[in-house]
Each structure stands twice: as structure tokens, then as C-alpha cells.
Amino acid sequence: MTPTPFFRVLAAAALLAWGCARAFTLEEFQFQSPAQEHEFRELIGKLRCLVCQNESLAASQADLAQDLREEVYHMMQDGKSQDEIIEFLVARYGDFVLYQPPVKPSTYILWFGPFVLIGIGGFFLLRALQRKGREPEADLSATDRDRIEQLLTQPGTRPGDTQDRTS
Amino acid sequence: MIPELGHFALIIALGLALVQAVIPLWGSFNGRRPWMEMARPLAAGQLTFLVLAFACLLQAFLTDDFSVLYVAEQSNTLLPPIYKVSALWGGHEGSLLLWVLMLGIWGAAVAAFSRNLPLPMISRVISVQGMVAIGFLLFTLLTSNPFERIFPVPQEGRDLNPLLQDPGLAIHPPMLYMGYVGFSVAFAFAIAALLGGKLDAAWARWSRPWTTVAWIFLTIGISLGSWWAYYELGWGGWWFWDPVENASFMPWLAGTALIHSLAVTEKRGAFKSWTVLLAISAFSLSLLGTFLVRSGVLTSVHAFATDPSRGTFILAFLVIVIGGSLSLYAWRAPSVSGGGRFDLVSRESFLLVNNLLLAALALLVLFGTLAPLIYEAAGWGKISVGFPWFNTMFVAISPFLVLAMGLGPSTRWKHDEPARLARLLWIPFALSLGVLALCSTGLIFPGNLSVGLGLGLSTWLVLTQLVALRERLKNKGGLKALVGDLRNRSRSFYGMWLAHIGVAVFIVGATLVSSYGSETDLRMSPGAVHEVAGYRFQFNGAQPHDGPNYRAQRGEFVIYKGERQITVLHPEKRSYLSGGMPMTEAGIDPGFLRDLYVSLGEPVGDKGDWAVRIYYKPYVRWIWLAGILMALGGLLAVSDGRYRTARKSVQVPAGGGLARA
Amino acid sequence: MARSKSSYLLPLGIFLALAALLFYGLTIDPKKVPSPLIGKPAPSFELESLLEPGKTISSDILKGQISLVNVWASWCPSCRQEHAELVRIARESDVQMIGFNWKDERPAALEMLRRYGNPYTLSVFDPENRVGIDWGVYGAPETFVVDAEGIIRHKQIGPIDQRVWDE
Numbered sequence: 001m002t003p004t005p006f007f008r009v010l011a012a013a014a015l016l017a018w019g020c021a022r023a024f025t026l027e028e029f030q031f032q033s034p035a036q037e038h039e040f041r042e043l044i045g046k047l048r049c050l051v052c053q054n055e056s057l058a059a060s061q062a063d064l065a066q067d068l069r070e071e072v073y074h075m076m077q078d079g080k081s082q083d084e085i086i087e088f089l090v091a092r093y094g095d096f097v098l099y100q101p102p103v104k105p106s107t108y109i110l111w112f113g114p115f116v117l118i119g120i121g122g123f124f125l126l127r128a129l130q131r132k133g134r135e136p137e138a139d140l141s142a143t144d145r146d147r148i149e150q151l152l153t154q155p156g157t158r159p160g161d162t163q164d165r166t167s
Numbered sequence: 168m169i170p171e172l173g174h175f176a177l178i179i180a181l182g183l184a185l186v187q188a189v190i191p192l193w194g195s196f197n198g199r200r201p202w203m204e205m206a207r208p209l210a211a212g213q214l215t216f217l218v219l220a221f222a223c224l225l226q227a228f229l230t231d232d233f234s235v236l237y238v239a240e241q242s243n244t245l246l247p248p249i250y251k252v253s254a255l256w257g258g259h260e261g262s263l264l265l266w267v268l269m270l271g272i273w274g275a276a277v278a279a280f281s282r283n284l285p286l287p288m289i290s291r292v293i294s295v296q297g298m299v300a301i302g303f304l305l306f307t308l309l310t311s312n313p314f315e316r317i318f319p320v321p322q323e324g325r326d327l328n329p330l331l332q333d334p335g336l337a338i339h340p341p342m343l344y345m346g347y348v349g350f351s352v353a354f355a356f357a358i359a360a361l362l363g364g365k366l367d368a369a370w371a372r373w374s375r376p377w378t379t380v381a382w383i384f385l386t387i388g389i390s391l392g393s394w395w396a397y398y399e400l401g402w403g404g405w406w407f408w409d410p411v412e413n414a415s416f417m418p419w420l421a422g423t424a425l426i427h428s429l430a431v432t433e434k435r436g437a438f439k440s441w442t443v444l445l446a447i448s449a450f451s452l453s454l455l456g457t458f459l460v461r462s463g464v465l466t467s468v469h470a471f472a473t474d475p476s477r478g479t480f481i482l483a484f485l486v487i488v489i490g491g492s493l494s495l496y497a498w499r500a501p502s503v504s505g506g507g508r509f510d511l512v513s514r515e516s517f518l519l520v521n522n523l524l525l526a527a528l529a530l531l532v533l534f535g536t537l538a539p540l541i542y543e544a545a546g547w548g549k550i551s552v553g554f555p556w557f558n559t560m561f562v563a564i565s566p567f568l569v570l571a572m573g574l575g576p577s578t579r580w581k582h583d584e585p586a587r588l589a590r591l592l593w594i595p596f597a598l599s600l601g602v603l604a605l606c607s608t609g610l611i612f613p614g615n616l617s618v619g620l621g622l623g624l625s626t627w628l629v630l631t632q633l634v635a636l637r638e639r640l641k642n643k644g645g646l647k648a649l650v651g652d653l654r655n656r657s658r659s660f661y662g663m664w665l666a667h668i669g670v671a672v673f674i675v676g677a678t679l680v681s682s683y684g685s686e687t688d689l690r691m692s693p694g695a696v697h698e699v700a701g702y703r704f705q706f707n708g709a710q711p712h713d714g715p716n717y718r719a720q721r722g723e724f725v726i727y728k729g730e731r732q733i734t735v736l737h738p739e740k741r742s743y744l745s746g747g748m749p750m751t752e753a754g755i756d757p758g759f760l761r762d763l764y765v766s767l768g769e770p771v772g773d774k775g776d777w778a779v780r781i782y783y784k785p786y787v788r789w790i791w792l793a794g795i796l797m798a799l800g801g802l803l804a805v806s807d808g809r810y811r812t813a814r815k816s817v818q819v820p821a822g823g824g825l826a827r828a
Numbered sequence: 829m830a831r832s833k834s835s836y837l838l839p840l841g842i843f844l845a846l847a848a849l850l851f852y853g854l855t856i857d858p859k860k861v862p863s864p865l866i867g868k869p870a871p872s873f874e875l876e877s878l879l880e881p882g883k884t885i886s887s888d889i890l891k892g893q894i895s896l897v898n899v900w901a902s903w904c905p906s907c908r909q910e911h912a913e914l915v916r917i918a919r920e921s922d923v924q925m926i927g928f929n930w931k932d933e934r935p936a937a938l939e940m941l942r943r944y945g946n947p948y949t950l951s952v953f954d955p956e957n958r959v960g961i962d963w964g965v966y967g968a969p970e971t972f973v974v975d976a977e978g979i980i981r982h983k984q985i986g987p988i989d990q991r992v993w994d995e
Contacts (some may be wrong), residue, residue, distance in 0.1 A: 041686065048551055050861055050966040053466045054409055059402045061748070063931065063967055092865040092964040099553025101538075106547050110538055112533050114560055125523060133510040166907045444839060451843075464853040475854045482854065486847050500836050537846075540853045549862055567886040 029073045036076065043082055044069055046099050047089065056099065170235050174314040177264075180216040180271070181304040183209055187297030191290035195363075202288035210271075210278040210293050212302065216477025217271035221255075221264060224313055228255055233324050236317040237261060243326035243745050245716035254327040254336035259461060259471040260313035262340060266304045266457070269341075269348040270296065277352055277377070284373055291359035292352070299351055302484045310477050326745030329717070333397040343388030344416060347453035349381020350422060354450035354492070357443045361495050366503040371433035371442065376805050378429060378446070382422045383801040389415050390794025401751045401766050403686055403782045405790055406450045407788055408557040411469035417529045421449040424525035426801075431518050435580060437507025438515075440500040441522055447496060451489040452529065458485055464540065510582040517575035524568045553754030560757070562617070569624045569674070572667055573631035578639060595630035602626045614682075621678025628671035634662055655808060662804025669796030676789025685783045688768070692776045700783040702763060703727040707776045709740075709767065717741040717750075722777065724754060724765045733763075738779075742766045761785040863972075863983040870897075870974050871962040877930050878937060880952035885952050890978045895924040897972040899960070900947070902936040910987035911944040917993060918947035927951035930960050930968055954971050961983040 031037040041058060047068070049060035058071070075085045089097050101107045115137050149152070183458040194202025194629040224237075228251045233239040241261065256265040274296045281289050282476045307313070330336070356374040360366045392415065406412060425445040431438045458464075461471050462478025509515035538552045577591050603623030606614040639660060640648050653661065687699055693708030705725045712721035719741040726733045736754030743750065756763040761784060768778035843985075865871070872887040875931055898914060900907040918925050927948035929937045932955060941951075963972065973982040984992060 008825065046553075048553070053302070053468045053470070053859070054407075055468060059400075064957075067931075067961065071961055090862060092961060093966065094861060094964075095548060095550045096861050097551070099551055100555035101550045101552050106542075107550065110535075110550075110552065114527075114534070115563070118527055118564065121523060121527065125519065129511050129516050129519070132508065178944045440836070448839075458850070462850075462854060464850060464858060466858045479851075482850055483849065489843055490840065490847070493843055497836045497840050501833055537849065539858070540849060543848060543856065544852050 004037060039082065040073065040076055043085065045073060047072075048095060048097050048099055049135075049144075169223045169226050170232070170314040170316065173227075173608070174312065175268075176216040176223065177304060177308055177314075180213050180220065181265075181301065181308060182306055183213045183216065184297045187213060188294050188301055189297075190294075190657040191297075192294035192362075195287040195290045195294075200286070203286045205292040206293040209297070210274040213297075214271040214275040217268045221268050224255055224264060225252065225819030226262065227314075228252065228804045231324070233322070234316050234318070234320040235313075236315045237313045239317055239321050239324045242324040242329050243716065244323060245744060246324075247715050249334075250327055250332045250337065253331070257327050257331050259309070259477075260311045262344075262471070263303065263307045263311050265315050265340065266344055267300065267307060269344045270300050270303065270351065273348055273352055274300070275567045277355075281373075288359050288363060288370075288373075291362055295355035295358045296351060299355075299488065302488065306477075306480055306484065310480055318576045322428060323745075326716070326743065329747065329750045330399065330424040331743070331744045333395065333399055335391055336399070339391040339395060340423040342384050342391055346381050346383075346388050346422075347418060347450075348384025348448040349377065349384055350418060350446075350453050352381065353378040353425060353446040354795070355364065357446035358492055358495065360503065361443060361499040364499060364502060364702055366432075366443065368433050368436055371429050372809070374446070375426070375429045375433060378422070379426055379801050379805045383428055383798045383805075385415070385419050385422060386794055386798050386801070390420060390798075391792075397787070398753055398755055398764075401753055401780075403684070403764065403784065405680075406554075407789065408535070408554045409469055410465040410467045410536050411456075411460050413532050414459045416447050417532050418452040418456060419453050420525050420529035420532070421445055423524045424529075425449050427518055427525075428522055430720075431507075431515055435507045435509070435515060437509060438519070440496075440504035441519075442499060443503070444496060445522070445526070445638065446819040447489070447492045448526075448529075450517060451485075452493070452533075454481075454485055454488060458482060465536065481570045512578070512583050512585050512588070514575055514578040514580050514583070517571045517578055520571045521568065521575065524564065524571065524752070528564060528568075531564070532557070535560070562620070564719070566620065566624055569628055569670070572670065573627050576635035576663065576667070577631060578753065591634055592631060595627055597632060598630060599623045599627035618678055618682045621674050623714040625671040625674040625678075628667060628674070632667050632671075632705045656806060657808060659804045659807040659809075662802070663808070664800070665803060666797045669793045669800060672789050672796060673793030676786045676793065679786040680784055680790070683785050684787070687781045688778065689781075690771055690776055690778050697781065699781050700761075700791070701728060702733070702783070704763075704765065704781055706741055706777070706779065708772070709777060712739065714741070716745065717743045719752075720767065720770070722754070722765075722767045722779070726756060726763055734764050736763070738767045740763050757788060759788060762787050830939060857941050860985050861964075863980070865964055865980045866983060868980060870972070870980050871959070873952070873962065874960040875898070875954055875959055878927065878934065878953040881934070887978070889926065889950060890974050891976065893924050893976055895926055895974045897926045897928050897963075897974060899928045899930050899963075899965050899968050899970040899972075901932040901968045903932065903939040906970045906987040908940070908944060909926040910969055910989065911940075911947070913988050913990065913993065914947040915945040917988075918949075924949050928960075928965075929955075930965060931955060931957050939966055942949050988989050 029037075031040065031042065044057040045055040049055045049057055049062055049065040049068075051062045051064050052060045055065075057069055072085055072089075075088065080088075086098065090102075095102060101110055103111055185375075187206065190202050191206035191209070194200070194205070226232075227235045227238050228242055229248065230250075231238070231242065231244050233242075237258060237260050238254075241257045242251055245270075246254065254261075256262045274293060277289070277292060281292075286537070326691040353374055356370065356377070360370050392412070393405045396407070397403065410513065420571045425442065425448075428438045428442040428445050432442045458478065458481045460469070460479060461474075463470070463475055464478060473527035499708060507515070533558055539550055542548060542550050573595065574588065574592070578588060600623065603619045605611055605619070606622045607616045607619030627715070640646060643652070649661075652658065685700060689697060691706040693706060696703050696705045698704070703726065705727070707723040707725065709722040712719050719739040721737050721739045724736040724738070726736065734756045736756060739752040741750045741752060751766050751768075753764055753766040755765075762782070764782035764784055766780050768780060770776070771778050870887060870890055874884050874886045877883040877885050890897075896917075900911075914925065917923070925948045927941075927946075927950070929951060932953075933956075934953065937953070952959075957965075967985070969987050971984040971988060972980055973984075975981050986992075
């Protein structure tokens with residue numbers, strides 16, 4: 001068992017070192033306006049770097065990420081819209097390249113499911129609360145009644161007791 | 168020799184855990200007192216050997232013993248001593264040892280601070296902890312032994328990942344693990360209650376402080392992680408909804424629901440089965456997090472070196488522990504639940520809404536994290552569920568939670584009149600709506616809907632908490648009562664108050680920094696000045712500057728506001744001597760109202776120009792301030808006097824002092 | 829809250845479903861990105877030949893016979909590993925092997941072919957990743973199976989060895 005985990009870890013570290021470690025490179029793309037720069041930055045923030053373990057194109061330093069950033073930049077300069085650029089990348093890499101899952105029939109459950117479930121849960125909750133309010137008060141058992149009798153007729157309270165605080 | 172000693176200590180700890188899991192539990196069922204009384208010494212013994220094992224590994228790190236494989240992987244002779252210590256939990260094997268040590272600490276703490284609990288209950292609790300320890304110790308010894316040797320002995324270790332060579336990140340795992348493992352106590356209490364078939368207010372009162380302390384640690388751990396990501400990773404963000412971040416957030420959500428549910432069970436005897444389920448869930452989610460981070464099932468920058476065979480072991484353990492406890496729940500919960508009637512409009516109702524929403528949020532995060540896996544398993548293609556989805560869902564659902572948080576504290580237990588609530592709270596409501604409306608438009612300052620929502624919700628939260636405080640003090644005699652309360656240790660109300668204010672602070676910080684923060688990439692020559700958000704950043708070039716185990720280029724930025732110099736920042740670009748990619752260390756000027764953040768990208772050209780990134784981050788510190796406030800609130804709540812009742816028996820002095828009265 | 833006995837089984841049920849999902853998850857590699865191009869026509873290209881600089885090879889070569897388009901580079905250790913297998917496949921079967929040298933330098937690539945053998949009928953050279961993006965290439969080695977009509981039938985991510993080939 002000795003060499004294998006070491007080697008595996010080493011390989012993993014090498015991969016990390018080659019691709020996607022944290023230090024980033026800023027490429028100075030020239031933009032026609034601050035709005036365009038903002039749009040570019042937003043777009044690459046939404047796209048996943050495919051070779052990395054969960055980093056966006058904005059954050060990753062991998063070679064492939066650099067290539068894709070340049071591609072996105074050139075498409076923006078050519079006047080393509082955000083949607084067109086996204087479509088271009090999805091056609092080549094699949095939906096996985098997007099951090100935001102697209103809203104299409106197969107993802108309806110992802111986007112609408114939580115609301116539907118919470119709505120249903122809320123409905124049941126309301127019903128349960130109303131039912132709970134109409135529940136009769138639990139009766140005291142005979143043994144409990146005796147014990148209460150006992151406690152109430154005991155002389156005084158013991159020193160050292162603290163009051164039970166209800167806030 | 169010493170590593171072998173450590174290894175042996177782990178084996179002994181496993182043996183003790185085996186006994187601890189069986190004997191006291193069995194004793195609690197057949198009434199054998201001596202068996203039950205073994206629980207406390209066993210817990211103490213286990214801690215002793217775990218500390219010994221930990222100390223052995225620590226010694227290996229501090230003496231650069233590279234014959235131990237794990238030390239060779241994580242450490243390096245040039246590593247500063249403090250990071251040699253934190254390197255111990257920098258990798259999978261060592262972090263497991265830390266986990267198991269924490270388990271020992273919590274187990275011994277429960278053994279020590281539970282004198283006033285009935286023996287059968289405490290022996291069951293300690294046994295359950297022993298069972299968890301068995302699983303982790305087996306896992307460590309069989310698949311992840313930190314004491315494994317390597318031959319031939321390397322001359323130099325591979326070094327701790329430079330990202331981890333940082334004080335914030337050094338303390339982050341211990342805090343997190345104290346939280347995760349702390350929930351095992353609540354879990355053990357819940358299992359003990361199910362086994363014993365009795366669940367009453369006293370049980371809730373015993374469980375509460377333990378759970379709250381665990382929750383405090385988890386809150387601090389998560390805040391630390393977020394803060395570290397912000398200043399170290401260089402992209403200015405503080406939460407990415409990365410699977411490993413989610414793995415820590417889910418137990419926190421369940422834990423928050425749990426501390427609220429425990430309050431109700433203690434005070435009103437209601438929510439019993441809810442509380443038990445939440446206690447099981449919080450710890451189960453901690454275990455699930457352990458699985459997700461170490462199994463390779465999900466992609467995350469944060470994950471340990473992944474290994475599906477380890478994953479199988481952990482998953483099997485999960486099935487046994489969680490499956491077993493949920494089966495026990497299904498079997499026994501019906502007989503322990505019930506009790507505590509309350510009306511539709513009552514504090515219990517709002518707390519129930521709170522429970523459900525927090526549980527829903529936890530399930531939501533789980534769903535989003537696992538959705539890619541679900542889709543792939545179902546053959547629906549490979550999708551990625553990232554921060555846009557999580558943010559949308561969270562922002563859509565949490566307003567309801569905040570609404571309940573405002574209503575709850577002012578509502579009476581068991582029954583309240585809607586008219587009374589309306590009378591108390593209509594002003595906060597109206598004002599919050601006003602803030603929402605005003606800030607959504609551009610009337611006062613450039614606002615948008617998200618800012619309006621965020622500020623409106625925090626206004627609601629702050630004002631309603633003030634109303635609740637006023638009502639409480641009014642009934643007790645004004646501000647003097649506040650001081651009196653705190654001194655008398657009637658603090659749990661103020662703990663709640665502070666923690667809720669913390670949530671409001673968080674909402675403000677998160678909203679404002681998202682909407683008004685800015686990020687600028689540009690190329691600067693030495694001497695160049697750039698203006699961002701009213702601050703002028705002057706770049707004075709970069710000089711070489713070396714550290715203990717790295718070489719760096721150190722930039723200098725002087726920041727002016729108007730004519731006044733605010734500060735000088737020194738971002739660095741470091742190359743660690745052990746190899747690997749260069750790391751960026753940002754230069755940050757922290758402030759209560761804003762952070763100014765500069766980082767070096769790449770040198771450009773040959774005249775000393777650099778590509779740099781400048782961030783303006785308003786109110787970002789409020790996010791972690793919120794974590795501190797919540798933790799302080801928890802601390803206040805735990806120090807409440809009620810947890811100190813009846814520990815001392817009455818001492819009657821010789822001569823009968825009392826009789827003289 | 830009074831609930832029916834069976835509702836207490838719900839948490840267990842949910843957990844068991846979750847465990848089943850996670851067991852499945854252990855068997856797959858989360859970093860493999862399936863190609864959206866399967867079943868679609870291979871993207872057309874015109875690239876320079878690796879062996880003969882100046883000569884252009886177009887994607888027409890894919891028509892008329894089954895081809896294996898193998899994406900490789902000299903800096904990729906797994907590519908070196910699979911090279912022997914590729915040479916064997918080239919010898920034993922009659923599929924057309926197209927070498928797609930990706931993000932590499934010509935001298936290093938040629939050196940690798942010299943040392944490890946050249947299984948390719950033709951080799952194209954894409955140093956700037958212009959065509960790689962069109963094919964959705966995100967790492968090396970990757971191999972595309974293209975049929976006689978030029979439709980992509982399969983994408984193999986990772987090195988090819990005997991087992992993979994048999995599959």
C-alpha cells in the first residue's frame with residue numbers, strides 16, 4: 001500500500017500545479033466601454049473551466065481557460081450577444097460549461113421543484129397547525145395529579161434553588 | 168519508534184471504543200450499575216490515547232521526520248514551525264486524526280460535565296459516542312493510517328500546499344471539526360432518548376448547551392473559511408456554493424433549526440420528534456460532508472486527494488450510522504412524541520415555520536449539490552448547478568424565514584392574538600416596506616430591487632428585535648433590568664437577540680457588497696495612479712522580497728482619499744521554493760465600511776509594469792462580523808444560569824446555621 | 829404534531845435513496861464531460877499538416893471511411909502511455925488514424941513521433957487550439973470515433989488501452 005497513495009497524491013498535485021492553481025493572470029483585453037468590460041467579466045464568471053475542479057473562467061489560470069477567455073473576447077468584439085456566445089460554447093462542451101443550469105424541460109424540476117415542494121409543505125403545515133390548535137388539552141394522569149398534590153403541600157422551598165426562567 | 172507508538176495508541180483507543188460502545192449501553196438495559204459506571208473512565212481513557220497518538224504525529228512533524236509518509240507529503244524543512252503544526256491536518260489522514268481527537272474531547276467533556284444526569288442516560292450517550300469513534304478509528308487504521316512509513320526516507324518533504332500556509336486556514340479546520348463533532352453529542356443524546364423511550368423537557372435542557380456550543384464552533388469555522396477565501400483566493404468573492412462549502416453549510420442549517428427546536432421542547436414540551444429528527448440530521452449531514460469531501464464523488468477545489476475505495480468505506484459507515492438511527496427514529500419516535508398544544512398564532516407556530524424553512528433550505532442545498540449526480544444517474548445529461556441557481560433559490564426563500572424571525576420573538580407562547588401582534592409590529596412592518604420601496608428605486612441613492620429587498624429585510628429584523636427587547640424590559644422595569652438580567656445570568660433572551668441582529672448585519676453586508684462592489688483590471692506602470700470609488704491608487708512598482716520558504720515580488724500601493732494618504736499596501740507574488748505555481752498575496756486595507764483590495768497579476772513588458780487588480784468592497788466585513796455576533800449570541804445563551812441549577816448539594820454547617828433563622 | 833405512523837419512515841426512505849445515489853456516484857468520474865457532438869457531423873476544419881509544414885489538410889479526409897481522431901500532445905504523459913497501444917491498433921485494424929496535435933510545439937511533437945512511433949495516416953497541427961474548441965476538446969488524450977459519413981459516434985476521454993479498445 002505504500003507507494004500507491006503517495007504516487008496518486010503526487011499525480012493529483014502535479015495536475016493541480018499544471019493547471020489551475022490560485023494565482024491568476026490578468027490579460028489586458030481592451031474594451032470599448034466599461035459596460036462592455038463589465039459584461040465580459042460577468043460572462044466569464046458564469047462559465048466553468050472544464051479542466052479545473054470547480055473554478056470559473058474568470059478565476060482559473062489553466063491554459064484552456066485562457067483560450068476560452070480569448071474566444072469569448074473575440075466573439076464579443078465581433079458583436080455577438082451573450083446568448084450567442086453561450087450557445088456557441090454549449091454546442092461544443094455541453095450544458096456542463098454553464099454554472100447556471102439552463103431552464104428547459106429536463107431542468108424544470110430543478111428550477112421549479114423546490115417552490116412546488118415548499119408550497120405543498122406549507123399547505124400541510126397550515127392544516128396541521130389548525131388541527132393542532134383544536135386538539136384537546138392533554139389530561140393529567142392520576143400519578144401526576146398525586147405528585148402535584150404532594151409538591152404543593154410541602155412546606156417552603158429549599159435554599160439553593162434557582163427560579164426557572166422563561167424568557 | 169514514536170510513530171509506531173502513535174499507531175499503537177490508536178489501536179488501543181479503538182479497543183477502548185469497542186468496550187465503550189457495548190458495556191455501558193448493555194448495562195443501561197439490564198441495570199448493572201458497575202457496567203454503566205465504566206462509561207466515564209472509558210471516555211477519559213479514549214481521550215488519553217487519542218491525545219497520545221496526536222502528540223506522536225505532532226512530534227514527527229516538528230522534528231521533520233520524513234520517514235513518516237504523511238509528514239513527507241505535507242511538510243518541508245523550510246516550513247515555519249506554526250505551519251508544521253497546522254500541516255498535521257492539511258491532508259486526509261491527519262485531518263481524520265483531528266476528527267477522532269475531537270470526538271475524544273467531546274466524549275470526555277460529556278463525561279466530565281454531566282454529573283447531574285441520570286446514569287442510564289449518560290451511559291447510553293457515551294456508548295453512542297463510542298460507536299461513532301469505532302467507525303472513524305477503523306477507517307483511519309484500515310485505510311488512512313497517518314503513521315505509515317516510507318522507505319527510502321526522502322531528504323525533503325513535498326511541502327504544505329502554499330494555500331494552506333496561512334493563519335486563517337490553519338485554524339479553520341479545528342473550528343469546523345469542533346462543530347461537526349460537537350453535533351455528535353446532540354446526536355448521542357437523541358439516540359439515548361429514543362432508546363430509553365423517554366423524551367421530556369429535562370432531556371432538552373441537558374442537550375441544549377452542548378448543541379449550542381457545537382453550533383458556535385461551526386459558525387466560527389464557516390465564517391473563517393469564507394473570510395479566508397476572500398483574502399487568499401484573489402477573486403474577491405466570499406462564498407461560491409462549492410460542494411465542500413455546502414457540506415459545511417447543511418449541518419449549520421440543521422443545527423440552527425435544532426437549537427430552536429430544543430428551545431421549544433424544553434419550554435413547552437412540543438416538537439419532540441422534530442427535535443430528535445433534527446439532532447440525527449445535523450450529525451448525519453456532518454458525516455455526509457465528510458463523505459463528500461473525501462470520496463471524489465463531486466468536483467471541488469477543496470476536496471482532499473480523492474479515492475473511491477475510501478469513499479465506499481465511509482458510505483458503508485454512513486449507511487450503518489444514519490440508517491440505523493433513522494430506523495430507530497421510525498420505530499421509537501411515535502411513542503415519545505406528542506404533547507404541547509398550541510394555537511395557530513403562537514410562538515410555537517412561528518418556530519415550526521422556522522424549523523421547516525431551515526430544513527427546507529438544508530434540503531435545497533443538498534439537492535443542488537447532488538443534482539448533477541442525480542441527472543447523470545438518470546441519464547438526463549451532464550449539467551452543472553452553480554452559484555446562480557443557489558443564489559436565486561436562497562434569495563427567493565429566505566425572506567419568509569426573516570419574516571418569521573421578526574414575528575416569533577414578540578409572539579406569546581401557546582396562544583396570541585393577531586391584533587396584538589399587529590399593534591406591536593405594524594410600525595416596523597411599514598418602515599421596512601418603506602425602506603424596500605425607497606431603496607429599490609433610485610430616489611435616495613442608486614438602488615435596485617436586490618438592495619431594496621436586503622435592506623428592507625434587515626430593517627424589519629432590527630426593528631422587530633428592538634420591539635421584542637422593549638416589551639421584555641417593559642415588563643421587568645426598564646433598562647436596569649437589562650443589567651440585572653445579564654448579571655443574574657438570565658441571558659438566553661439576549662443571546663437570541665444578538666444572534667438575530669447578526670443575521671441582519673449579514674444581510675446588509677452581503678447585499679451591499681454584491682451591488683456596490685467593483686473590480687478593475689488594468690496595467691500600471693511604476694508611478695501611475697488610478698482612481699476607484701473616490702480613492703486614488705498609486706502604484707510604486709515591485710521589488711524582490713523573500714520569505715522563509717519563498718521568493719516574492721512585492722508591490723507597493725499608496726492609497727489616497729482626497730489629499731490624505733490612507734495607507735500603503737504590499738501585495739505579493741510568491742514563488743514557493745518547493746515548486747508549484749506562483750501564489751498571489753493580496754494587499755488589503757480593511758475597514759468597517761469598506762475594504763480596499765489590491766493584487767498583483769503578472770509583470771508586463773520590461774519596464775516594471777504590472778497587470779494589477781483593484782477591488783472596492785463596501786461593507787464586506789459585515790459578513791464576518793455577523794458570524795462573530797452570532798457566535799457571541801450563542802455564548803450568551805449558553806452562559807444562562809439555568810444550566811447551573813442544583814449542582815451543589817446543600818451544605819448544612821455544623822451547629823445548624825439555618826436553624827438559627 | 830400528530831402524524832401517521834408511516835410518515836416517520838420518510839426520513840429513512842429519503843436517506844436510503846440518497847445512499848443508493850452516492851453508491852452510484854462512486855463508480856463514475858465526475859470530471860468526465862460527455863460530448864454534445866455525438867451523433868452530429870464532425871466540425872469541419874482546415875489545418876496545417878504536422879509532418880509537412882505548408883501543406884493543408886481538410887476535414888474531407890474523414891469522409892469515406894471510419895476514422896479515429898486522436899488528440900494528443902508531447903507534454904501529456906498519458907498520451908505517451910497510450911501511444912504504444914495506438915501503434916498496435918494502427919497495425920492490426922484498418923481504421924484511419926488521424927493525429928490531432930493539440931497546443932503543442934512542432935519540434936517536440938515530431939520528436940515524440942520519432943521516439944514512440946507514428947500510428948497516424950495523417951497528422952494535423954493545431955497549436956493555437958483554434959479547431960480544438962470546435963471539437964469540444966478540453967484535455968489530452970481524447971479520441972473521437974468518426975464514421976464514414978463524417979458523423980461523430982463516440983468520444984473517448986483519457987488514454988486508450990487494451991480494455992478500452994475491446995469495449
